[in-house]
Amino acid sequence: MAENTGVVFLGRNKVEVQSIDFPKMQNPAGKKINHGVILKVVSTNICGSDQHMVRGRTTAPTGMVLGHEITGEIIEAGSDVEYLKSGDLVTVPFNVACGRCITCREQQTGVCLNVNPGRAGGAYGYVDMGGWVGGQAEYVLVPYADFNLIKFPDKQQAMAKIKDLTMLSDILPTGFHGAVTAGVGVGSIVYVAGAGPVGLAAAASAQILGAAVVMIGDMIPERLKHAESVGFTPIDLTKSDNLGELIAAVVGKPEVDAAIDAVGFEARAQGKDGQEAPATVLNSLMSIVRAAGGIGIPGLYVTEDPGAADDAGKTGNLKMRFGLGWAKSHRFYTGQTPVLKHNRQLMQAILHDRLPIAKIVGATVIPLSQAADGYKAFDSGAAKKFVLDPHGLLA
Structure with missing residues (x-):
């Protein structure tokens, strides 16, 4: 079994990078799926929404793997995935969305009706959002891949602008x-x-x-x-x-x-x-x-x-x-932003030098192993957006 590590919520004001399960082609209920991909996480960000959980201001359970801002490379694709392949570099909307329900068809992917038995709307690594494992990790599963993911048209160009493009996830x-x-x-x-x-x-x-x-x-x-x-x-x-x-x-x-x-x-x-x-x-x-x-x-x-x-x-x-x-x-x-409604045109604005968002938000790259330090600094009001680099690809 391949190894994986991720940022785990251990209680109020405490997170830790721990060994976690390598992702499988199954949903949170344990049902096998074929519409997903497994990503090698290239970049994943610490979000203010994560801080609400870490401060103890939600009902998030301990043991959750955090992280809903994910950019990654596909290393395995399910048999039902038709338009993406291993090696593709993709941006992942933080919304988990099926692409089939009435709200998804209306581009309201923040309130998908099929990915969360508790309420409308799903997300990775977030309380009450369906139990999907978070992406502040080395590897993560993304379901409904053909619908949710956008492949960057030029991998080399995308890596050159990765600190900007990582902001497309949320x-x-x-x-x-x-x-x-x-x-x-x-x-x-x-x-x-x-x-x-x-x-x-x-x-x-x-x-x-x-x-x-x-x-x-x-x-x-x-x-x-x-x-x-x-x-x-x-x-x-x-x-x-x-x-x-x-x-x-x-x-x-x-x-x-x-x-x-x-x-x-x-x-x-x-x-x-x-x-x-x-x-x-x-x-x-x-x-x-x-x-x-x-x-x-x-x-x-x-x-x-x-x-x-x-x-x-x-x-x-x-x-x-x-x-x-x-x-x-x-x-x-x-409400939660329906990322798919906006991320393609924002990607183009970044790739064509119209939107230097990394500079604007103070993007600061740190190793995944330093995630706890990033959480503390962000919580203290640092004028930075911490970008985690699980595999050392952003140096």
């Missing part, structure tokens, strides 16, 4: 989806909440979509400094508890055309205290988005949060001022 399409669903277009005034990797990807997406001004708010000085260095207007949320005032100081009025929530449920209130307030981002965005404007919400919100400060938060209930958004005819768009 954060770049997620940021792009947030910008598109918020209605960003030519000349838009845009505000992005959160200067982490998804927020930076959303800001970059707003720019490529034609925004005139892209502001990005955060409370961590290192992240704000990095956001400014890559071309965005930083908004220091510790300076005031009134977001409108901070926006007006940049564009002359406390109003934007579109806003993107790249923070999610672990948000903190503006001002120097910064106490946790799960609905604070949504409420502040409704206050600044103009009438008939849009709010894209790629930031994660959960149905169960055992670490919430109150009973309402433990079941995903938020104290939202929804009446304000209703009165202003706001558009809200939530």
